[in-house]
Amino acid sequence: MRRPLIGMTSYAEQVQYNGNDVMAGMLPMTYVRAVHAVGGRAVLITPDDPGEDVIESLDGIVFCGGNDIDPAYWGAERHPTTEVDKERDESEIRLMRAALAADLPLLGVCRGLQVMAVVGGGTLHQHLPDVIGHDRHRAAKGTDPLAAGASAYGRHDVIIEHDSIAHRILGAHATVNSFHHQAVDDPGSFTATGWCPDDRVIEIIEDPAYSFALGVQWHPERTADLRVFAALIEAAARRSGLQPEAFAA
Amino acid sequence: MRPIIGITTYVDQATWGVWRDLPTTFVPHDYVEAVTQAGGRPVLIPPHEDVDVLRVLDGLVLAGGPDVSPELYGAEPEPLTVTRPDRDRAEILLVRRALDMDVPVLGVCRGMQLLVVAAGGTLHQHLPDVLGHERHRPAPAVYGEHDASFVPGSRIAGLMGDDLAIRCFHHQGVADAGKLTVTGRAEDGLPEAVEDPGHKFVLGVQWHPEVVRDERLFGALVAAAAK
Secondary structure: OOOOOEEEEEEEEEEEEEEEEEEEEEEEEHHHHHHHHHOOOOEEEEEOOOHHHHHHHHOOEEEEOOOOOOOHHHOOOOOOOEEHHHHHHHHHHHHHHHHHHHOEEEEOOOOHHHHHHHOOEEEEOHHHHHHHOOOEEOOOOOOOOOOOOOOOOOOEEEEEEOOOOHHHOOOEEEEEEEEEOEEEEOOOOOEEEEEEOOOOEEEEEEEEOOOEEEOOOOOHHHHHOOOOHHHHHHHHHEEEEOOOOHHOO | OOOOOEEEEEEEEEEEOEEEEEEEEEEHHHHHHHHHHHHEEEEOOOOOOOHHHHHHHOEEEEEEEEEOHHHHHHOOOEEEEEEEEHHHHHHHHHHHHHHHHHHEEEEEOOHHHHHHHHOOOEEEHHHHHOOOOOOOOOOOOOOOEEOOOEOOOOHHHHHHHHOOOEOOOOOOEEOOOOOEEEEEEOOOOOOOEEEOOOOEEEEEEOOHHHOOOOHHHHHHHHHHHHO
């Protein structure tokens, strides 16, 4: 049985490797490995050409992390710290609308969750320290907040609503890493089902009306806990008539 | 719906934004733009043993990259050969399945060499040792520019027309093209283009057409993919 094919939104960035310096279509391997580890097959969707025709070939889609979304999408002025990527905004918003219309199983990670809120007609906080008075949702550059001995900076708990998709996947509580300075204010048509208990920052949004539509504010792909990726793959397999028991973990 | 064109990718430690030496999968954006401008819908294909992805691909670009593992053509690695065995294992499976399924394939640089190896051919592991000059890779980040000559009547001759200028950046080259036909050569005789007339579209070029978004080649791939 074939692996469910999972599209992953990707970056167009200047990268340096082995003494080379090139503009590249790219994605951290953590995302690719996460999808492969739970039985999926990852392909990368580049942001250069906003079109949704690629949706028809996929069994599921992950909207990955990245820069801030242009606040013009929800009618707000740009905060001084907001760094937008207009090309990704345009292509990902179109792709997400098409994915939802096709009921393609969908997982949003960090920026991806924020794209969900914006597509759902909601709004974002543009700079969390202005709202909650601290910057503990943004781990220091290049650190792993979940590593043994790491400081609590960038690591926090999430409490999860009963009777939610997130609760069925993760239970009532999770400890997560955190790499963001923006967050969901109003989730729009989606429902918030997980929060950071210290400051009520929204950490999970979902919509049970779809076969699978879940967004998380943290980065599960950088951890050993890949349950939300596994849930996406299960939904993708179910939608496409594939047999989940055939997947190697 | 536009034809979907898969592009193989690198995996390497990359530095970008705030990140240093993060394992990253990527491909120069030139390839993406070349496919898009030619009317295809690019998706990037990170290396993995799965080849079922070809089910949804109408065409495949084998991108450039590190040297092909000499074990794949029965040779010992030489001192200047730098390989990524994981990528080789995945891509050789992908190429073989693509050829079985007759998916249109354009191989660029390393991708051309991979087509040759899949066809039973062999490579020179360091051209300056064989040719006595460095004109195929003059200096870091500098393309060697020359005119190639193409076999009249071949696919590549028809696509290139009168403009024979090519941009090369490689230190390995084709020694024996195996079952493929050599249809283009540099002035020093090195194979620059290979084809397989037995397939719908199998073309390998040793140079880098993506750098100039060469619609002659990428357009031909997309057209073959659309059929």
